[in-house]
Amino acid sequence: RKQSAGSGVIIDAQKGIVITNYHVIKGAEEVEVSLVDGRTYKASITGVDPELDVAVLTISAKNLMALTIGDSSQLQVGDFVVAIGNPFGLGQTVTTGIVSALERTGLGIEGYENFIQTDASINPGNSGGALVNLHGELIGINTAIIAPSGGNVGIGFAIPVNMVDASMKQIIKSGKVSRGQIGVSIQDITPDLRKAFALKNGQQGVLVSGVTQGSPAEKAGLKAGDVIMAINQHPTLSAGQLRSQIAILKIGDEVLVNVMGDDKPKESKIKSAEPLLRAAANGAVHNLLEGATFERN
DSSP, rough: OOOOOOOOOETTTTTTTTEHHHHHTOOOOOEEETTSSSSSSEEEEEEETTTTTTTEEEOSSSSOOEEEEGGGGGGTTTTTEEEEEEGGGOEEEEEEEEEEEEEEEEESSSOOOOOEEEEEEEEEETOOOEOOOOOOOOEEEEEHHHHHHHHOOOEEEEEEEEHHHHOOOOOHHHOOBOOBBOOEEEEOOOHHHHOOOTTOOTTTTTTEEEOOOOOOHHTTOOOTEEEEETTTTTTSSSSHHHHHHTTBBBBBBBBEEEEEEEEEEEEEEEEEBBOOOOOOOTTSGGGGGGGGGOOOO
């Protein structure tokens, strides 16, 4: 019988809600939560968000203590942080470090990546554990490490708690996560793309390479060649970062998008919507899609 151990965080002491990584409980027939005081409880899986690597568990227990949720958007590089978890199954362990970098993307670890990077020692078994600030507030869920030797080398990654919180609230409310989209195809700005779209040298942002017909982005006037500079006043420096900024939106949420187009800055309010699945114009399935099965998740 296969067993594995990870870490978790109590978010709501009254309701017994525990957050962990999806990969910690993936494929599990039974999940047990062991507390530091020696108590053990069978947990039910309330819901999961595989693309963000988050799972919400519920236990029936009294006299629990929950962590206060902080605001990961206020983090700065150099802030001191504390990682709490169960490395190598040793039991509760606390390590300290700093925030080494923010908004790490392009690692190919999760579907949506916007990681906090830290040099606080994180090892196998720490997944799902808490990353807290010096006020004792939860600001991230420890998720991954770069470990050529199999152990900590000072490069660990945590999911920002603002992303986790947005996912958790949807899971608790409806048992699943439904993400809105604005309907654009995006790319990082490369030297070739800068030349092809006649962008200024040093232009930062994310290039809009296509706009879905009938999407909120099209209705707001976005077009191919525009550069998205910021979402809700937060700069967008990479395609992965922009995807993560949109990923925390529920269907129907409105965002403020700053765009540079035709050498003129413009600001648009765009309401996120369900993804559009389109067939051929006459309603028939496009020949490239024959044999494919679609489902809404």
